[in-house]
Amino acid sequence: MRTGRLPAGLCVLGVARRPLGDDGFRAAMRAAVDEFARLRPVEEATWSTLAPRLFYHEGDFGDRESFLGLAARLAKLDSQFNLRGNRLYYLATPPASFAPIAENLAAAGLAHQETAGGFRRIVLEKPFGHDLASALELDAELRRHFHERDTLRIDHYLGKETVQNILVLRFANGILEPLWNQRYVDHVQITVAEDIGVEGRAGYFDSAGILRDIVQNHVLQLLALTAMEAPVAWEADAVRDEKNKVLQAVRPIQPENVARDVIRGQYAPGWSRGTPVPGYLQEPGVPAGSTTETYVALELRIDNWRWAGVPFYLRAGKRLAKRVSEIAIQFKPVPHLLFDAARPPQPNALVLRIQPDEGITLRFVSKLPGPEIDLRSVGMDFRYGTSFGAEPPEAYERLLLDALLGDASLYIRRDTLLRSWELVDPIEEAWARGAGGRPHLYDAGSWGPAAAEALVERGGRAWRRP
Numbered sequence: 001m002r003t004g005r006l007p008a009g010l011c012v013l014g015v016a017r018r019p020l021g022d023d024g025f026r027a028a029m030r031a032a033v034d035e036f037a038r039l040r041p042v043e044e045a046t047w048s049t050l051a052p053r054l055f056y057h058e059g060d061f062g063d064r065e066s067f068l069g070l071a072a073r074l075a076k077l078d079s080q081f082n083l084r085g086n087r088l089y090y091l092a093t094p095p096a097s098f099a100p101i102a103e104n105l106a107a108a109g110l111a112h113q114e115t116a117g118g119f120r121r122i123v124l125e126k127p128f129g130h131d132l133a134s135a136l137e138l139d140a141e142l143r144r145h146f147h148e149r150d151t152l153r154i155d156h157y158l159g160k161e162t163v164q165n166i167l168v169l170r171f172a173n174g175i176l177e178p179l180w181n182q183r184y185v186d187h188v189q190i191t192v193a194e195d196i197g198v199e200g201r202a203g204y205f206d207s208a209g210i211l212r213d214i215v216q217n218h219v220l221q222l223l224a225l226t227a228m229e230a231p232v233a234w235e236a237d238a239v240r241d242e243k244n245k246v247l248q249a250v251r252p253i254q255p256e257n258v259a260r261d262v263i264r265g266q267y268a269p270g271w272s273r274g275t276p277v278p279g280y281l282q283e284p285g286v287p288a289g290s291t292t293e294t295y296v297a298l299e300l301r302i303d304n305w306r307w308a309g310v311p312f313y314l315r316a317g318k319r320l321a322k323r324v325s326e327i328a329i330q331f332k333p334v335p336h337l338l339f340d341a342a343r344p345p346q347p348n349a350l351v352l353r354i355q356p357d358e359g360i361t362l363r364f365v366s367k368l369p370g371p372e373i374d375l376r377s378v379g380m381d382f383r384y385g386t387s388f389g390a391e392p393p394e395a396y397e398r399l400l401l402d403a404l405l406g407d408a409s410l411y412i413r414r415d416t417l418l419r420s421w422e423l424v425d426p427i428e429e430a431w432a433r434g435a436g437g438r439p440h441l442y443d444a445g446s447w448g449p450a451a452a453e454a455l456v457e458r459g460g461r462a463w464r465r466p
């Protein structure tokens, strides 16, 4: 609203069970923007334009009657604000409600657009299923009422500026492409590390684990953007075709290799930001003896011409030493080192810092000043904050605006979703049969289990310490 990008005529109708009323909803929204809006303090002029467009409907997701009331309310708003039948349904609900809500929207005549004139889009928050079979089931249920092109599955990582910049960096600069392949790249490391624990979400997290919570979506998306070919056009399906293609080329880890290629860990008590913190098993709501992983590291291979022979090491974890997400492209060392250096220099690396401290660093070797030739790795640094001065928009600002405008580029398409589950399922199945034993314990506040070091060391490599 404040940046003037919202389409004219927009109204928001909140739907939930609590008896709030329009005024109560407006008060709750005001408190929320006062606390969370990126641009604060909230300007009164902006708020007074938005507030009269916020409405509330009390209703139950499972109750058909509620949806008839909703339809009547929407029809009224439509004529009042000339909305031309356009609807964007944003489901911030438990996933078990997705299908019943779609069903009830349809029963109230609120789904397919053919009958309505305007667009009918549905935006969903993950998880989209628990595995391939449940994702297919959910998809079939949604498909009865919404087209794939109108089904917008959020992966909030794709809304991050730094993530969008991966493709700009790769495809708007000529110097990188010639190097971006197996001839020059030794390996790639993708890290999504968090310092927080499960933060009261044990009910969800314990049935998911970090592989489903972070790797199946965010990390595989980062991999796809890093490894994909150039799309034929800057257009939603052209970009998503290439992402899907590269994920199709990722070699699934066979169950018999899971113990070797995937390391899972679980945090034990330790420290976070100077405070002692409990281990995962001591967190409220975690079942005794849970084997859910809070850390995972794995090695993937991509079977195509660009990436043959290049390991992609992925890791994600909670209660790690710090919050950092990054992609590091590690280049091969020089074929022959002329200099008799006391320490062999670190090969070149290009590090894309997704968050925090958003930026890009190129590491190269330099001469240490002095009478002898001594080598040091130094960094050439780009920082968003310094170069552009302004705070990047929040991921959700971009994603929700795109949903309103009908641009699906940054949303997860069905084929990619299903492929991600195909890559994750064999690992989950092997773990369920006990492959690799219980998760390795690691101290909260550390960089994860020692076994994860061995995963990269066997290839003569080491994890970066971001």
Ligand code: BG6
Pocket (backbone or CB within 6 Å): 194, 213, 214, 325
């Ligand atoms: C969510 C996960 O998708 O991403 C959370 O469910 C995780 O467990 C969060 O904490 C991390 O997001 P961000 O933007 O803080 O990196």
